[in-house]
Amino acid sequence: MVRKVTRYPVEGPNALWQIYKTVSPWKGVKNFICIQAARYCPILPLKNWIYRHLLGMKVGEHTAFGLMVMVDVFFPEKISIGNNSIIGYNTTILAHEYLIHEYRLGEVKIGDHVLIGANTTILPGVTIGDGAVVAAGAVVHKDVAAGAFVGGNPLREMKRSEDTDVSEAFQAQTSQMVGK
Template sequence: MRKTERYRVTSNNSLWQIYKTVPFLKVCKNFIFIQIGRYTPSLAVKSWLYKTFLRMEIGKHTALALMVMPDVMFPEKIHIGKNSIIGYNTTILAHEYLIDEYRLGDVRIGDEVMVGANCTILPGVTIGDGAVISAATLVHEDVPAGSFVGGNPMRVIYTKEEMEQRQLQQK
Protein backbone atom coordinates (compact mmCIF):
# COMPACT_ATOMS: atom_id res chain seq x y z
CA MET A 1 0.00 0.00 0.00
CA ARG A 2 1.35 3.41 -0.93
CA LYS A 3 1.92 5.88 1.89
CA THR A 4 -0.43 8.77 1.12
CA GLU A 5 -2.52 11.12 3.18
CA ARG A 6 -6.15 11.27 2.08
CA TYR A 7 -8.26 14.42 2.10
CA ARG A 8 -12.01 14.15 1.49
CA VAL A 9 -13.79 16.83 -0.54
CA THR A 10 -17.44 17.66 -0.93
CA SER A 11 -19.40 19.08 -3.86
CA ASN A 12 -17.27 19.23 -7.03
CA ASN A 13 -14.46 16.80 -7.80
CA SER A 14 -11.19 17.50 -6.05
CA LEU A 15 -9.40 18.91 -9.08
CA TRP A 16 -11.95 21.73 -9.28
CA GLN A 17 -10.82 22.65 -5.77
CA ILE A 18 -7.12 22.59 -6.61
CA TYR A 19 -6.32 26.13 -5.46
CA LYS A 20 -7.80 25.40 -2.05
CA THR A 21 -5.07 22.75 -1.69
CA VAL A 22 -2.10 24.54 -3.29
CA PRO A 23 -1.60 28.28 -3.97
CA PHE A 24 -2.01 29.39 -7.58
CA LEU A 25 1.25 31.38 -7.60
CA LYS A 26 3.18 28.37 -6.27
CA VAL A 27 1.89 26.27 -9.17
CA CYS A 28 2.82 29.03 -11.65
CA LYS A 29 6.36 29.35 -10.23
CA ASN A 30 6.83 25.56 -10.17
CA PHE A 31 5.54 25.22 -13.73
CA ILE A 32 8.03 27.80 -15.02
CA PHE A 33 11.05 26.21 -13.33
CA ILE A 34 9.99 22.68 -14.29
CA GLN A 35 9.64 23.68 -17.94
CA ILE A 36 13.06 25.35 -17.89
CA GLY A 37 14.53 22.25 -16.24
CA ARG A 38 12.88 19.80 -18.63
CA TYR A 39 14.69 21.38 -21.58
CA THR A 40 17.97 22.23 -19.82
CA PRO A 41 20.79 20.07 -21.22
CA SER A 42 23.03 20.65 -18.16
CA LEU A 43 22.38 18.09 -15.43
CA ALA A 44 24.08 20.29 -12.83
CA VAL A 45 21.96 23.33 -13.71
CA LYS A 46 18.78 21.24 -13.71
CA SER A 47 19.57 19.83 -10.24
CA TRP A 48 20.38 23.31 -8.95
CA LEU A 49 17.11 24.73 -10.33
CA TYR A 50 15.02 21.95 -8.81
CA LYS A 51 16.76 22.03 -5.42
CA THR A 52 16.76 25.83 -5.19
CA PHE A 53 13.35 26.78 -6.56
CA LEU A 54 11.26 23.61 -6.08
CA ARG A 55 12.83 22.43 -2.79
CA MET A 56 13.31 18.91 -4.18
CA GLU A 57 15.94 16.72 -2.53
CA ILE A 58 18.34 15.49 -5.19
CA GLY A 59 21.54 13.63 -4.29
CA LYS A 60 24.98 14.29 -5.70
CA HIS A 61 25.60 13.00 -9.26
CA THR A 62 21.93 12.16 -9.78
CA ALA A 63 20.81 12.72 -13.37
CA LEU A 64 17.31 13.72 -14.43
CA ALA A 65 17.16 13.15 -18.18
CA LEU A 66 15.58 15.41 -20.75
CA MET A 67 11.81 15.88 -20.31
CA VAL A 68 11.53 14.38 -16.80
CA MET A 69 8.35 15.83 -15.27
CA PRO A 70 8.42 16.34 -11.48
CA ASP A 71 5.15 17.01 -9.68
CA VAL A 72 4.12 20.59 -10.48
CA MET A 73 2.08 21.08 -7.30
CA PHE A 74 4.16 19.38 -4.60
CA PRO A 75 7.74 18.93 -5.90
CA GLU A 76 9.08 19.34 -2.35
CA LYS A 77 7.68 15.86 -1.64
CA ILE A 78 10.17 14.28 -4.07
CA HIS A 79 13.39 12.88 -2.59
CA ILE A 80 16.03 11.29 -4.84
CA GLY A 81 19.28 9.77 -3.54
CA LYS A 82 22.76 10.04 -4.93
CA ASN A 83 24.08 8.69 -8.23
CA SER A 84 20.62 7.76 -9.58
CA ILE A 85 19.28 8.13 -13.12
CA ILE A 86 15.71 9.16 -13.90
CA GLY A 87 15.03 8.33 -17.55
CA TYR A 88 13.65 10.41 -20.40
CA ASN A 89 10.06 11.62 -20.07
CA THR A 90 9.45 10.02 -16.67
CA THR A 91 6.73 11.58 -14.51
CA ILE A 92 7.09 11.69 -10.73
CA LEU A 93 3.80 12.46 -8.97
CA ALA A 94 3.33 13.43 -5.33
CA HIS A 95 -0.42 14.05 -5.66
CA GLU A 96 -3.55 12.40 -7.05
CA TYR A 97 -6.81 14.27 -7.48
CA LEU A 98 -9.81 11.92 -7.50
CA ILE A 99 -13.56 12.53 -7.59
CA ASP A 100 -14.25 12.73 -3.86
CA GLU A 101 -10.75 13.02 -2.39
CA TYR A 102 -7.19 13.95 -3.13
CA ARG A 103 -4.08 12.19 -1.89
CA LEU A 104 -0.58 13.45 -1.17
CA GLY A 105 2.49 11.34 -0.55
CA ASP A 106 6.26 11.65 -0.53
CA VAL A 107 8.16 9.85 -3.27
CA ARG A 108 11.46 8.42 -2.06
CA ILE A 109 13.94 7.17 -4.64
CA GLY A 110 17.10 5.64 -3.18
CA ASP A 111 20.77 5.78 -4.10
CA GLU A 112 21.99 4.30 -7.39
CA VAL A 113 18.51 3.70 -8.75
CA MET A 114 17.96 3.40 -12.49
CA VAL A 115 14.53 4.46 -13.76
CA GLY A 116 13.98 3.78 -17.46
CA ALA A 117 12.33 6.12 -19.94
CA ASN A 118 8.61 6.90 -19.94
CA CYS A 119 7.87 5.67 -16.42
CA THR A 120 5.24 7.06 -14.08
CA ILE A 121 5.94 7.03 -10.37
CA LEU A 122 2.85 7.48 -8.20
CA PRO A 123 2.68 9.32 -4.86
CA GLY A 124 3.65 7.56 -1.65
CA VAL A 125 6.08 5.15 -3.33
CA THR A 126 9.54 4.23 -2.03
CA ILE A 127 12.11 2.82 -4.44
CA GLY A 128 14.96 1.07 -2.61
CA ASP A 129 18.68 1.59 -3.20
CA GLY A 130 20.06 -0.07 -6.32
CA ALA A 131 16.67 -0.87 -7.84
CA VAL A 132 16.18 -0.93 -11.61
CA ILE A 133 12.85 0.15 -13.13
CA SER A 134 12.22 -0.99 -16.70
CA ALA A 135 11.09 1.57 -19.29
CA ALA A 136 7.36 2.38 -19.45
CA THR A 137 6.64 1.04 -15.97
CA LEU A 138 3.83 2.33 -13.78
CA VAL A 139 5.40 2.32 -10.30
CA HIS A 140 2.31 1.93 -8.13
CA GLU A 141 3.86 0.29 -5.06
CA ASP A 142 7.16 0.19 -3.19
CA VAL A 143 10.13 -1.34 -5.01
CA PRO A 144 12.50 -3.48 -2.91
CA ALA A 145 16.17 -2.46 -2.85
CA GLY A 146 18.28 -4.10 -5.55
CA SER A 147 15.35 -5.55 -7.46
CA PHE A 148 14.50 -5.25 -11.15
CA VAL A 149 10.85 -4.40 -11.83
CA GLY A 150 8.81 -3.60 -14.90
CA GLY A 151 5.48 -3.58 -16.64
CA ASN A 152 1.99 -2.32 -16.18
CA PRO A 153 0.94 -3.50 -13.73
CA MET A 154 4.44 -3.42 -12.27
CA ARG A 155 5.86 -6.73 -11.10
CA VAL A 156 9.19 -7.92 -9.75
CA ILE A 157 11.19 -9.49 -12.58
CA TYR A 158 14.30 -10.26 -10.51
CA THR A 159 14.84 -9.94 -6.77
CA LYS A 160 18.06 -8.48 -5.40
CA GLU A 161 19.45 -11.98 -4.87
CA GLU A 162 18.57 -13.07 -8.41
CA MET A 163 20.15 -9.89 -9.81
CA GLU A 164 23.36 -10.55 -7.86
CA GLN A 165 23.42 -14.15 -9.16
CA ARG A 166 22.99 -12.95 -12.76
CA GLN A 167 25.84 -10.47 -12.34
CA LEU A 168 28.12 -13.21 -11.01
CA GLN A 169 27.28 -15.43 -13.98
CA GLN A 170 28.10 -12.63 -16.42
CA LYS A 171 31.65 -12.21 -15.03
Protein backbone atom coordinates in the same frame (compact mmCIF):
# COMPACT_ATOMS: atom_id res chain seq x y z
CA MET B 1 1.06 -3.26 -0.64
CA VAL B 2 -0.77 0.02 -0.09
CA ARG B 3 0.96 3.26 -1.02
CA LYS B 4 1.65 5.69 1.82
CA VAL B 5 -0.68 8.57 0.98
CA THR B 6 -2.76 10.90 3.10
CA ARG B 7 -6.36 11.23 1.93
CA TYR B 8 -8.27 14.52 2.07
CA PRO B 9 -12.02 14.28 1.35
CA VAL B 10 -13.72 17.14 -0.50
CA GLU B 11 -17.35 18.15 -0.88
CA GLY B 12 -18.83 19.76 -3.96
CA PRO B 13 -17.14 19.60 -7.36
CA ASN B 14 -14.30 17.15 -7.94
CA ALA B 15 -11.04 17.71 -6.06
CA LEU B 16 -9.16 19.09 -9.07
CA TRP B 17 -11.68 21.92 -9.39
CA GLN B 18 -10.79 22.78 -5.79
CA ILE B 19 -7.02 22.62 -6.20
CA TYR B 20 -6.37 26.24 -5.27
CA LYS B 21 -7.85 25.59 -1.84
CA THR B 22 -4.85 23.30 -1.28
CA VAL B 23 -2.03 25.04 -3.16
CA SER B 24 -1.45 28.65 -4.18
CA PRO B 25 -1.99 29.35 -7.88
CA TRP B 26 1.23 31.41 -7.80
CA LYS B 27 3.16 28.40 -6.51
CA GLY B 28 1.70 26.35 -9.36
CA VAL B 29 2.73 28.93 -11.97
CA LYS B 30 6.25 29.38 -10.53
CA ASN B 31 6.77 25.62 -10.30
CA PHE B 32 5.45 25.05 -13.82
CA ILE B 33 7.92 27.59 -15.27
CA CYS B 34 10.84 26.11 -13.30
CA ILE B 35 9.93 22.55 -14.26
CA GLN B 36 9.61 23.42 -17.94
CA ALA B 37 13.06 25.09 -17.84
CA ALA B 38 14.54 21.99 -16.17
CA ARG B 39 12.82 19.60 -18.59
CA TYR B 40 14.69 21.12 -21.55
CA CYS B 41 17.94 22.01 -19.78
CA PRO B 42 20.90 19.95 -21.06
CA ILE B 43 23.18 21.00 -18.16
CA LEU B 44 22.78 18.45 -15.35
CA PRO B 45 24.20 20.56 -12.47
CA LEU B 46 21.90 23.47 -13.44
CA LYS B 47 18.91 21.12 -13.67
CA ASN B 48 19.65 19.79 -10.16
CA TRP B 49 20.07 23.34 -8.85
CA ILE B 50 16.59 24.22 -10.14
CA TYR B 51 15.10 21.14 -8.49
CA ARG B 52 16.88 21.76 -5.16
CA HIS B 53 16.74 25.53 -4.81
CA LEU B 54 13.65 26.63 -6.73
CA LEU B 55 11.39 23.60 -6.20
CA GLY B 56 12.55 22.34 -2.79
CA MET B 57 13.25 18.77 -3.89
CA LYS B 58 15.92 16.68 -2.19
CA VAL B 59 18.32 15.61 -4.95
CA GLY B 60 21.53 13.72 -4.19
CA GLU B 61 24.95 14.24 -5.70
CA HIS B 62 25.49 13.10 -9.27
CA THR B 63 21.83 12.29 -9.80
CA ALA B 64 20.91 12.75 -13.46
CA PHE B 65 17.49 13.65 -14.84
CA GLY B 66 16.94 12.79 -18.48
CA LEU B 67 15.37 15.19 -20.94
CA MET B 68 11.64 15.87 -20.46
CA VAL B 69 11.32 14.46 -16.93
CA MET B 70 8.12 15.83 -15.37
CA VAL B 71 8.13 16.21 -11.60
CA ASP B 72 5.05 17.05 -9.56
CA VAL B 73 4.01 20.64 -10.27
CA PHE B 74 2.12 21.28 -7.04
CA PHE B 75 4.17 19.33 -4.45
CA PRO B 76 7.75 18.83 -5.76
CA GLU B 77 9.06 19.25 -2.19
CA LYS B 78 7.60 15.81 -1.42
CA ILE B 79 10.10 14.16 -3.81
CA SER B 80 13.53 12.97 -2.67
CA ILE B 81 16.12 11.19 -4.80
CA GLY B 82 19.40 9.79 -3.52
CA ASN B 83 22.92 9.95 -4.87
CA ASN B 84 24.06 8.79 -8.30
CA SER B 85 20.60 7.83 -9.57
CA ILE B 86 19.28 8.23 -13.11
CA ILE B 87 15.73 9.30 -13.90
CA GLY B 88 15.06 8.34 -17.52
CA TYR B 89 13.68 10.37 -20.39
CA ASN B 90 10.07 11.57 -20.08
CA THR B 91 9.50 10.00 -16.67
CA THR B 92 6.69 11.45 -14.53
CA ILE B 93 7.04 11.62 -10.74
CA LEU B 94 3.79 12.47 -8.92
CA ALA B 95 3.31 13.36 -5.25
CA HIS B 96 -0.42 14.10 -5.58
CA GLU B 97 -3.62 12.61 -7.00
CA TYR B 98 -6.80 14.64 -7.42
CA LEU B 99 -9.85 12.40 -7.64
CA ILE B 100 -13.62 12.95 -7.62
CA HIS B 101 -14.31 12.94 -3.86
CA GLU B 102 -10.79 13.33 -2.46
CA TYR B 103 -7.23 14.24 -3.13
CA ARG B 104 -4.18 12.31 -1.93
CA LEU B 105 -0.66 13.41 -1.11
CA GLY B 106 2.33 11.14 -0.59
CA GLU B 107 6.09 11.42 -0.47
CA VAL B 108 8.14 9.77 -3.20
CA LYS B 109 11.49 8.43 -2.02
CA ILE B 110 13.99 7.16 -4.57
CA GLY B 111 17.21 5.72 -3.15
CA ASP B 112 20.87 5.82 -4.15
CA HIS B 113 22.14 4.22 -7.38
CA VAL B 114 18.61 3.74 -8.76
CA LEU B 115 17.97 3.49 -12.48
CA ILE B 116 14.50 4.57 -13.68
CA GLY B 117 13.89 3.72 -17.34
CA ALA B 118 12.35 6.11 -19.87
CA ASN B 119 8.62 6.86 -19.90
CA THR B 120 8.05 5.55 -16.38
CA THR B 121 5.27 6.89 -14.14
CA ILE B 122 5.91 6.98 -10.40
CA LEU B 123 2.79 7.44 -8.27
CA PRO B 124 2.60 9.22 -4.90
CA GLY B 125 3.53 7.45 -1.70
CA VAL B 126 6.09 4.98 -3.03
CA THR B 127 9.66 4.21 -2.01
CA ILE B 128 12.19 2.80 -4.47
CA GLY B 129 15.09 1.19 -2.63
CA ASP B 130 18.82 1.62 -3.22
CA GLY B 131 20.19 -0.07 -6.32
CA ALA B 132 16.77 -0.83 -7.80
CA VAL B 133 16.16 -0.84 -11.55
CA VAL B 134 12.77 0.14 -12.99
CA ALA B 135 12.27 -0.90 -16.62
CA ALA B 136 11.17 1.64 -19.21
CA GLY B 137 7.43 2.27 -19.42
CA ALA B 138 6.65 0.93 -15.95
CA VAL B 139 3.96 2.28 -13.64
CA VAL B 140 5.36 2.29 -10.10
CA HIS B 141 2.27 1.93 -7.91
CA LYS B 142 3.92 0.18 -4.95
CA ASP B 143 7.23 0.14 -3.10
CA VAL B 144 10.25 -1.37 -4.85
CA ALA B 145 12.77 -3.28 -2.72
CA ALA B 146 16.45 -2.39 -2.72
CA GLY B 147 18.25 -4.13 -5.57
CA ALA B 148 15.03 -5.25 -7.27
CA PHE B 149 14.52 -5.22 -11.04
CA VAL B 150 10.89 -4.35 -11.78
CA GLY B 151 8.78 -3.36 -14.76
CA GLY B 152 5.41 -3.42 -16.40
CA ASN B 153 1.88 -2.34 -15.63
CA PRO B 154 0.96 -3.72 -13.20
CA LEU B 155 4.45 -3.54 -11.71
CA ARG B 156 6.11 -6.90 -11.14
CA GLU B 157 9.56 -8.30 -10.46
CA MET B 158 11.44 -9.09 -13.67
CA LYS B 159 14.02 -11.79 -14.26
CA ARG B 160 17.54 -10.46 -14.56
CA SER B 161 19.86 -11.52 -17.32
CA GLU B 162 23.59 -11.18 -16.70
CA ASP B 163 23.78 -7.90 -18.63
CA THR B 164 21.01 -6.30 -16.53
CA ASP B 165 22.31 -7.42 -13.11
CA VAL B 166 23.27 -4.12 -11.54
CA SER B 167 22.89 -5.29 -7.94
CA GLU B 168 26.34 -6.94 -7.94
CA ALA B 169 27.88 -3.83 -9.48
CA PHE B 170 26.07 -1.70 -6.89
CA GLN B 171 27.34 -3.88 -4.05
CA ALA B 172 30.92 -3.81 -5.41
CA GLN B 173 30.77 -0.02 -5.80
CA THR B 174 29.37 0.38 -2.27
CA SER B 175 32.12 -1.88 -0.88
CA GLN B 176 34.77 0.20 -2.64
CA MET B 177 33.31 3.44 -1.28
CA VAL B 178 33.15 2.07 2.27
CA GLY B 179 36.72 0.76 1.96
CA LYS B 180 38.11 4.20 1.00
